[in-house]
Amino acid sequence: MRSANRSGVVIRRRVTPAGDIIVTLLTPQGKVKAIARGGVRGALRSRLNLFHHVGVQLYQTPQADLATVQQAVLEGALPRLAEPERYAFAHLMAELADALFQEGEFSEQAFDLFAGALRGISHQPDPEWVALVMSHKLLGLAGFVLQTARCARCGAPDPAHPDPLGGQLLCGGCASLPAYPPASLDFLQNAVRRPVRASMEHPVPEDERPALWRALERFVTVQVGGVHSWRQLVPSRAVAQTERG
Amino acid sequence: MKYPPSLVALIRELSRLPGIGPKSAQRLAFHLFEQPREDIERLAGALLAAKSELHTCPVCFNITDAERCDVCSDPSRDQGVICVVEEPGDVIAIERSGEYRGLYHVLHGVLSPMNGVGPERLHIRPLLPRVREGMEVILATGTTVEGDATALYLQRLLEPLGAVVSRIAYGLPVGGALEYADEVTLGRALSGRRRVSETPAPRPQENEGSGPTPSPQ
Numbered sequence: 001m002r003s004a005n006r007s008g009v010v011i012r013r014r015v016t017p018a019g020d021i022i023v024t025l026l027t028p029q030g031k032v033k034a035i036a037r038g039g040v041r042g043a044l045r046s047r048l049n050l051f052h053h054v055g056v057q058l059y060q061t062p063q064a065d066l067a068t069v070q071q072a073v074l075e076g077a078l079p080r081l082a083e084p085e086r087y088a089f090a091h092l093m094a095e096l097a098d099a100l101f102q103e104g105e106f107s108e109q110a111f112d113l114f115a116g117a118l119r120g121i122s123h124q125p126d127p128e129w130v131a132l133v134m135s136h137k138l139l140g141l142a143g144f145v146l147q148t149a150r151c152a153r154c155g156a157p158d159p160a161h162p163d164p165l166g167g168q169l170l171c172g173g174c175a176s177l178p179a180y181p182p183a184s185l186d187f188l189q190n191a192v193r194r195p196v197r198a199s200m201e202h203p204v205p206e207d208e209r210p211a212l213w214r215a216l217e218r219f220v221t222v223q224v225g226g227v228h229s230w231r232q233l234v235p236s237r238a239v240a241q242t243e244r245g
Numbered sequence: 246m247k248y249p250p251s252l253v254a255l256i257r258e259l260s261r262l263p264g265i266g267p268k269s270a271q272r273l274a275f276h277l278f279e280q281p282r283e284d285i286e287r288l289a290g291a292l293l294a295a296k297s298e299l300h301t302c303p304v305c306f307n308i309t310d311a312e313r314c315d316v317c318s319d320p321s322r323d324q325g326v327i328c329v330v331e332e333p334g335d336v337i338a339i340e341r342s343g344e345y346r347g348l349y350h351v352l353h354g355v356l357s358p359m360n361g362v363g364p365e366r367l368h369i370r371p372l373l374p375r376v377r378e379g380m381e382v383i384l385a386t387g388t389t390v391e392g393d394a395t396a397l398y399l400q401r402l403l404e405p406l407g408a409v410v411s412r413i414a415y416g417l418p419v420g421g422a423l424e425y426a427d428e429v430t431l432g433r434a435l436s437g438r439r440r441v442s443e444t445p446a447p448r449p450q451e452n453e454g455s456g457p458t459p460s461p462q
C-alpha cells in the first residue's frame with residue numbers, strides 16, 4: 001500500500017453507472033489512471049473535470065488495478081475550452097497525449113508541451129493553428145516524425161507531394177496529387193524542430209489547412225492508431241449550417 | 246466443483262449490468278434461485294414488457310410507453326419554453342423540483358469528440374423545428390466541460406432562430422455552508438451572483454416565457 005501526490009491535467013474522464021469517476025491524468029511523472037469512488041456525489045466531481053489541472057492524492061494497493069483518488073485540489077481550469085471553435089481541438093490534444101504517452105513514462109517536457117497546447121487553444125485567436133502546430137510537436141516528442149528529406153515510397157530526395165495513404169511526403173513520380181504550396185511544405189518540413197513561437201508567428205493560410213489535417217490524420221492513424229476527434233474537426237459554422245439544413 | 250452451465254450463464258448475464266461485478270452477480274443469481282417460480286416469472290415478464298413497450302417519444306425523446314410522453318401530450322404545459330437535458334433521468338429530476346411546467350427535449354448524451362460523439366449522434370436536429378421565434382430554451386445540460394460545450398454549441402445554433410436561450414444557474418446547494426463548498430462551485434456562484442434588491446422572479450406558473458434574470462455583471 002502506498003500513497004502518492006501528483007499534479008496533472010485530466011485528459012480523460014468517465015463516470016461509471018455506480019457513480020465512480022475514472023480519470024486519466026497527464027503528469028510530469030507520466031500518465032496516471034485513477035478512480036474516485038462515489039466521485040459524482042462528492043466534492044471531487046467539480047474538480048475532476050476534463051482539462052482541469054488538479055493536484056491529487058492517490059492511494060494504491062497491490063491488489064487494485066487502479067489507484068484511488070483520495071483528495072483533489074483544483075490548480076487551474078480553462079473554461080474557454082468549452083467554446084465550440086476550441087472544444088474539438090482540446091479533445092484532439094488530450095486524445096493524442098493519451099495515445100502517445102504511457103503510464104510510468106516520466107516526461108516533464110510532454111506535460112509542459114501538452115499544458116501549453118491547451119493554454120494556446122484556450123487563449124489564442126486561431127486555435128486551429130495552435131492544434132496543428134502542437135500536434136506535430138507532441139508527435140515529434142514521442143518519436144513520430146514525418147520523413148521529409150526523402151520520398152516515403154521510392155526514397156527520392158526533396159519530396160513535396162501529399163501521401164494520401166500514410167500522411168508522409170512523396171516525390172512527383174510517386175504522387176497522384178499536386179504538390180503542397182510552399183507555406184504548407186515549409187511547415188511540414190520544419191514543424192517539429194522549429195520553436196513553437198516561430199511556428200505561431202507564421203501560420204499557414206486557412207485554405208491550405210484541410211490538406212495538412214488530412215495528412216496528419218493519415219499519419220497518426222498509420223503510426224499511432226485510431227483517434228476519434230478527427231470527425232469533429234469541422235469549423236463550427238459549417239456544422240451549424242448542416243444542422244439547420 | 247463447477248457451477249452448472251445455466252447458473253454460469255445467469256451470472257454472466259447479470260454481471261453485464263452496470264454496477265454489477267462478478268461477485269454481486271453471483272449473489273444475485275443465488276438469491277434468484279431461492280425465489281418462488283412466480284416471482285421469477287413476474288421479473289422476466291417485467292423485463293420483456295419494458296423492452297417491448299418502452300420507446301423514446303418522437304417529439305422530445307424522453308422514455309415513454311405511449312405514443313407520446315406524458316409531458317408532450319399534456320396541453321396544460323407551457324408550450325413557450327423547452328428545457329434541454331442530457332438524459333431521461335434529468336427530466337425526472339427537474340419534474341421532482343415542481344418548479345417547471347414547460348416542455349423538454351432529451352439529447353441522450355453530450356458532445357465528446359474523443360468518444361466519437363458529435364452533434365449528429367445527439368437528438369439536436371429534431372430540436373430545431375420545435376423552436377419558434379421568442380420561445381425560451383433552457384439549456385440544462387450538466388455543468389461538466391462536456392455539458393458546457395454542448396450548451397454553447399446549442400446556444401449558437403438556437404439564437405439565430407430567434408429563441409431566448411438561457412442556462413441553468415450554477416452555485417451553492419440549498420443548506421450548504423460556504424466553508425465546505427468546493428472552489429469551482431464557489432467561483433461560479435460568485436460570478437453568477439444576483440442583486441438582492443431586484444424584484445423577485447415570477448413563479449414559473451405565472452410567466453414561464455420570461456428570460457433569465459440578468460447578472461449585475
